[in-house]
Amino acid sequence: MIRVGVDFGGTKIEAAALDGQGRFQARVRADNPGGYDSALAVVRDLVAEAERQAGAAGSIGVGMPGSVSGKTGLIRNANSLYLNGRRFREDLQAVLGRPVRLANDANCLALSEAADGAGAGAGVVFAAILGSGCGGGVVAHGQLMEGRNRVAGEWGHTPLPWPAADELPLETCWCGKPGCLELYLSGRGLEADHARRGAARIEAAAIVEQARAGDAMATATLDRYVDRLARGLAIIVNVLDPDVIVLGGGMSNVAELYARLPEAVPPHVFSGDCDTPIRAAMHGDSSGVRGAAWLWPAP
16 A cells, blocks of 8 residues: 655646655656646546556545635635635545545645654644745644644744834735735745845846855845744744744755854744754655645555
């Protein structure tokens, strides 16, 4: 028996087959076609190919943006807007012909990293995705915490704390609320902030490289990013006080974050004392698909 995980991303969909020890037996991916019915077909085909390569069928877990409403069973809050209002689990089960478990993609990151990654052995793990979007997930003593309303860890849609005068008025998020952290801490948020200051619109990785090369505007953009991330993480420490914070997504590859955040976070924590480890996801971009597979118990 194997477990199959599906990472349903905004641009890519990946399926992977894992054995009982969490080792990859197959990994396949394809572009997300950007439409509901066509995306269901891609998931179906990727699962079939992963199982063919692994030589076995298994349970299926899917990590996705947004969450399932406990009241209606419909998807809500997904930045892949065509998922919202859909019975995604039921429709996946129909095309796959077996039960499917769903979880938010940041929850899958947290579950993977708490099991045997950067948060292994920690009591409470907070994991943040800093990618094309921004989200968070919480695992406490090995258990994924979704909460009564299934929104636990939705850090990306809390407002930027303690905004400075030059940050006002706060930008409006796609969700309709002002100042969501996703607008500032995602890779796209970094790019938008750089452009708002009069620079050319370039990719986040290029901004980081220019900052490393000494470019003044890029350096200022990266400085603002570190400060905003520190403020956002301080709120997590104030409310949850996790044993470790794990960062995933494209921006988690910026080495400067781990050098600077240990000094940048404590001034915003209520006590002023904070030695919470902040670590990069050990499994990198594999954590989402691994955590999705682990929504089912070991075979």
